[in-house]
Amino acid sequence: MYLTREEEKMYAGEYGPAVEKSMEILVALGDIYGADGMVEIVSAQISGVSYKTIGEAGLEYLDDLASEGAQVQVPSTLNPAGVDLDQGKSLGFPEEFTRKQLLIVEAYRKMGISTTCTCTPYLVGNVPPLGSHIAWSESSAVCYANSVLGARTNREGGPGALSAAICGRTPNYGYHLDQARVPNLLVEVETPLSGSDYGALGYLVGKAVGNGVPYFKLLDKEQIKPQVNQLKALGAALASSGAVALYHVENTTPEYREVITHTGNLEKLTITRNDLDNTRDKLSTAQKPDLVCLGCPHASLDEIGEVALKLDGKKLANQLWVCTSISVKAAADRMGYTEMIEKAGGHVVCDTCMVVAPIEDMGFKVIGVDSAKAANYVPSMCGLDVVFDEWENLIAFKK
Ligand SMILES: C[C@@](O)(CCOP(=O)(O)O)CC(=O)O
Numbered sequence: 001m002y003l004t005r006e007e008e009k010m011y012a013g014e015y016g017p018a019v020e021k022s023m024e025i026l027v028a029l030g031d032i033y034g035a036d037g038m039v040e041i042v043s044a045q046i047s048g049v050s051y052k053t054i055g056e057a058g059l060e061y062l063d064d065l066a067s068e069g070a071q072v073q074v075p076s077t078l079n080p081a082g083v084d085l086d087q088g089k090s091l092g093f094p095e096e097f098t099r100k101q102l103l104i105v106e107a108y109r110k111m112g113i114s115t116t117c118t119c120t121p122y123l124v125g126n127v128p129p130l131g132s133h134i135a136w137s138e139s140s141a142v143c144y145a146n147s148v149l150g151a152r153t154n155r156e157g158g159p160g161a162l163s164a165a166i167c168g169r170t171p172n173y174g175y176h177l178d179q180a181r182v183p184n185l186l187v188e189v190e191t192p193l194s195g196s197d198y199g200a201l202g203y204l205v206g207k208a209v210g211n212g213v214p215y216f217k218l219l220d221k222e223q224i225k226p227q228v229n230q231l232k233a234l235g236a237a238l239a240s241s242g243a244v245a246l247y248h249v250e251n252t253t254p255e256y257r258e259v260i261t262h263t264g265n266l267e268k269l270t271i272t273r274n275d276l277d278n279t280r281d282k283l284s285t286a287q288k289p290d291l292v293c294l295g296c297p298h299a300s301l302d303e304i305g306e307v308a309l310k311l312d313g314k315k316l317a318n319q320l321w322v323c324t325s326i327s328v329k330a331a332a333d334r335m336g337y338t339e340m341i342e343k344a345g346g347h348v349v350c351d352t353c354m355v356v357a358p359i360e361d362m363g364f365k366v367i368g369v370d371s372a373k374a375a376n377y378v379p380s381m382c383g384l385d386v387v388f389d390e391w392e393n394l395i396a397f398k399k
């Protein structure tokens with residue numbers, strides 16, 4: 001692939017071993033996927049943060065890079081870690097795990113990466129504009145960035161996104177190019193959508209479309225135009241049951257007008273109310289959750305607000321985590337939401353989630369979720385049972 005003189009220098013080690021190593025990774029990826037050259041990026045989002053998923057080998061790799069002086073060249077944020085970085089002890093996270101986790105985050109911090117550990121960076125200031133090239137790796141965030149923001153990224157792995165952040169570039173292939181952004185499946189949804197329907201829809205369509213690009217026609221554009229919270233749930237589920245990186249929603253997402261002409265001859269999938277209800281039932285493996293975990297992807301301020309108002313003045317019978325970023329929690333604190341949730345016996349948990357935290361070692365057995373992505377991953381990544389339903393049905397109050 002073609003490299004500019006600057007990129008040649010990076011590759012040849014003229015900027016030190018961290019840049020050299022990172023450029024080698026980018027060139028290898030570019031060669032595998034047939035990139036013609038590199039493209040400059042404006043933002044990075046780096047997964048592979050939890051000690052649960054990257055382990056000792058990951059920690060060593062990051063420590064080496066940090067001690068070699070690696071520095072990111074573009075604004076970069078981290079994916080969720082395995083613990084709440086501030087409230088780890090009071091929430092009962094295992095001590096040794098927490099110690100390792102803090103070392104990982106410290107290595108990233110040294111590289112200049114913001115330690116806002118979240119899968120919804122677009123809610124806390126990492127918001128690349130339409131048409132910009134970026135390297136993001138959290139699959140739900142990739143889906144959001146490509147589809148809702150109209151930025152351009154492949155589904156990077158953690159090392160790929162980190163290398164891109166260090167070099168300020170990523171190989172130019174896949175979703176960076178116009179031709180990969182056209183839809184290849186038309187999805188007609190025949191029923192109005194609300195709550196966890198968006199996740200159930202994403203789960204079903206992700207299975208059908210694999211690594212393709214679905215184009216959604218929702219029932220009634222006036223009534224059910226999806227907003228940020230719904231689009232994040234839809235994209236997260238699409239990206240977890242399939243390898244989706246981009247979707248379009250008619251009258252909603254920014255690139256639908258450019259691709260609408262391609263929808264005429266597409267294979268069509270019709271989704272009914274029954275399809276969505278059956279999906280929710282199929283994903284559930286138990287009935288009564290001992291821990292309800294909301295915020296997959298990380299909750300927005302208004303999602304936390306809805307839960308807080310419902311809990312206000314009551315006492316919970318099961319445990320509750322509402323997972324979010326430190327920035328959104330700060331706003332929730334000021335709004336009084338955190339206090340309402342805590343008084344009811346729940347927690348606003350930062351930096352982590354039900355999938356990347358070691359919840360299987362914390363005494364929980366059945367996790368209640370309102371997210372299809374979490375319902376898909378909790379059994380496989382934590383080995384625990386899951387109930388997938390609307391959050392209002394999952395929480396129970398003391399009589
Ligand atoms: C399941 C996921 O949301 C979180 C775990 O990823 P990681 O530990 O950051 O690599 C990753 C993803 O879907 O990209």
Ligand code: SF4
Nearest residue numbers: 080119296297353355
């Ligand atoms: S599993 Fe869900 S909450 Fe956890 S990092 Fe992934 S999208 Fe975020």
